[in-house]
Amino acid sequence: MSVTIKPYSDSKKPHLKFVVHYPSEKGTARKRGFFKTKQAAKDFANEKEIEFKNVGTAASALTDALKMEALRCNRELALYHRTLTDAVTYYVDYLKATEKSEHINKLLIDFHESMEIAGKSAAYLNDLKSRLRKFENAFGDRYASEITTRLAEDWIFQLKVGNLSKNHYRRVLSAFFSYCERLGYCAHNPITKIPKVKVKPSTTEIFTPTEMQKMLSASDGDIRAYLAICAFAGLRDAEAKRLEWKNIRWESEKIDLSKAQTKTAQRRLVNMESNLIEWLTPYRLETGPICKPNFIKRLNNFKKLIANPKKQKYPVSWKKNGLRHSFASYHLEYCQDAGKTALELGHNDSGIVFKHYREFVSKTDAKKWWNIAPTKKNNLIKIAK
Numbered sequence: 506m507s508v509t510i511k512p513y514s515d516s517k518k519p520h521l522k523f524v525v526h527y528p529s530e531k532g533t534a535r536k537r538g539f540f541k542t543k544q545a546a547k548d549f550a551n552e553k554e555i556e557f558k559n560v561g562t563a564a565s566a567l568t569d570a571l572k573m574e575a576l577r578c579n580r581e582l583a584l585y586h587r588t589l590t591d592a593v594t595y596y597v598d599y600l601k602a603t604e605k606s607e608h609i610n611k612l613l614i615d616f617h618e619s620m621e622i623a624g625k626s627a628a629y630l631n632d633l634k635s636r637l638r639k640f641e642n643a644f645g646d647r648y649a650s651e652i653t654t655r656l657a658e659d660w661i662f663q664l665k666v667g668n669l670s671k672n673h674y675r676r677v678l679s680a681f682f683s684y685c686e687r688l689g690y691c692a693h694n695p696i697t698k699i700p701k702v703k704v705k706p707s708t709t710e711i712f713t714p715t716e717m718q719k720m721l722s723a724s725d726g727d728i729r730a731y732l733a734i735c736a737f738a739g740l741r742d743a744e745a746k747r748l749e750w751k752n753i754r755w756e757s758e759k760i761d762l763s764k765a766q767t768k769t770a771q772r773r774l775v776n777m778e779s780n781l782i783e784w785l786t787p788y789r790l791e792t793g794p795i796c797k798p799n800f801i802k803r804l805n806n807f808k809k810l811i812a813n814p815k816k817q818k819y820p821v822s823w824k825k826n827g828l829r830h831s832f833a834s835y836h837l838e839y840c841q842d843a844g845k846t847a848l849e850l851g852h853n854d855s856g857i858v859f860k861h862y863r864e865f866v867s868k869t870d871a872k873k874w875w876n877i878a879p880t881k882k883n884n885l886i887k888i889a890k
Contacts, residue, residue, distance in 0.1 A: 508550045508557075513539060527553040598692070599650070606690045609652075610645035613637055616684050626770055628743050636677045639664075649685045654695040661699065668702040675699055710824035711831040711866070712736070714873035719821055720811060721784065722880065727797050728807055730788055732828065734760070734795070737781035737875075739832035739850050741768055748795045755789065758782060773851050783878050831874070838871040 513524040521539040523546035529536050540546040579589055617637075620630055643660060644652060661674050679696040686694045712720070717736055721729055734745050738760055747766040754761050760775040767773050777785075808823040810816055824830070829850070837846045847854065866874075 508553050510543070510546050510550055525550050525553070528557060606648040606650040608645065609647055609649060610641055612649055612685055612690060613641055613645075613681070616681050619684065624770070626765060626768070628768070632673075633677055633680075636674050637681060640674075640678060640681075649682070649690045650692065652682070652691070652695050654698045657695050658699045662702075668704045671702045672704065675701065709830050709834070710827050711834050712821070712824060712827050714870055714877055716821045717831070717874070718877050719819065721877065723811060724807060727795055727800055728804055730785060730795050731800070731804070733781055733784035735828035736832055737778050737784070737877075738775045739829055739836065740775065741829060741851075742826070744768065746796045746800065749793060750788065750791045750795055753777075753785065767851060769851060771851075775849055778875060780875055780878050834866050835871045835874040838866050838868060839875055 508525065508527045511524050511526070513521055515521060518539070520541055523540045523543050525538045525540070525546050526535050527538070527550070528534070538546075538549055540549065575589065578592070582588060582592055617630065617633060620633060625633075640660070644656075657678060661671055661678070664671055664674060666674075675696060679694060682691060682694040682696050685691045717732075721732055721736075724732055731745050734740055734748065735742065740748070740760070740762075744762060744766055748760070748762075752761050752763070752766070758777045760777060762773040762775065764770050764772050811821045812823055814820045833846055833850060836849065837843060840846065
């Protein structure tokens with residue numbers, strides 16, 4: 506099929522005088538182009554003749570094996586309504602991404618360093634390291650660009666942890682792949698399309714005034730100080746463990762938490778109620794960290810012993826986040842001011858208090874809670890050093 510030029514006339518398009526007939530790309534049909542002048546038509550016809558000549562030369566260079574391969578691939582792609590061009594474009598993009606990408610284990614080191622430079626807290630960095638270590642064990646030798654949404658989703662959902670923890674892993678991985686995407690190590694963040702796992706609301710557990718009195722009377726040293734601070738000042742577990750005695754402002758009766766000590770990386774001043782001051786007064790001359798070396802092991806031993814019915818006449822079961830939840834519940838009932846309670850807890854929104862912390866308590870129990878004070882008689886639990 507050749508390229509031809511013919512005169513053209515149309516009353517609706519009087520400005521067009523010539524038409525060029527030329528073969529389609531597949532060579533199975535004819536196409537047309539319209540022009541005002543004969544010279545413009547000739548120029549276009551020459552371009553098309555050169556183009557089809559080059560295509561014909563290239564096509565003749567294809568081996569029979571390559572032609573058969575193209576036919577087979579085209580047939581398989583047709584089942585998915587895709588063409589060879591689609592397949593090549595997709596794979597070339599993948600190769601470009603892989604060429605610039607890096608292995609997961611190398612990028613995790615860089616990511617952790619970038620978080621340190623960004624001033625993230627030690628607790629946040631430890632959480633990153635702990636969760637990402639598992640991911641590294643599974644995919645450390647893979648390129649970041651190789652991790653698909655399906656691959657990451659399957660890994661998260663098969664983790665033998667609770668749904669809340671799965672969401673935490675999803676959050677950490679999303680932060681990591683956002684870093685990779687920003688630096689061009691992967692085309693997109695594969696985690697963003699993974700849905701969060703539905704978490705059933707957990708029951709807020711709190712200690713009774715009797716249980717709290719028993720625990721404080723059975724403890725001493727840094728364990729007693731820790732229990733009193735969390736129960737009567739509402740500090741988070743990690744915040745209390747980072748405290749030093751210099752953070753206790755005796756003159757203003759406040760606990761001064763620095764940016765490095767709070768979860769939100771913002772300084773916070775917490776009021777010290779009168780009973781908390783009573784519990785901490787014996788330690789007024791103490792210096793250094795409130796929680797001494799091996800505190801976590803000793804606290805865990807205390808929890809087991811205080812809950813052991815064989816060793817305690819009235820055992821106390823430890824409640825996860827029970828100290829902070831107790832503070833919130835008793836504080837809110839006692840002061841009747843959700844905004845004030847939220848401020849003490851370090852929240853900007855009082856709605857969080859009702860959603861996550863509050864448990865029903867009576868006015869009588871609230872009054873008892875804020876009157877828990879040291880007594881002359883203690884029933885100390887001996888904890889192995």
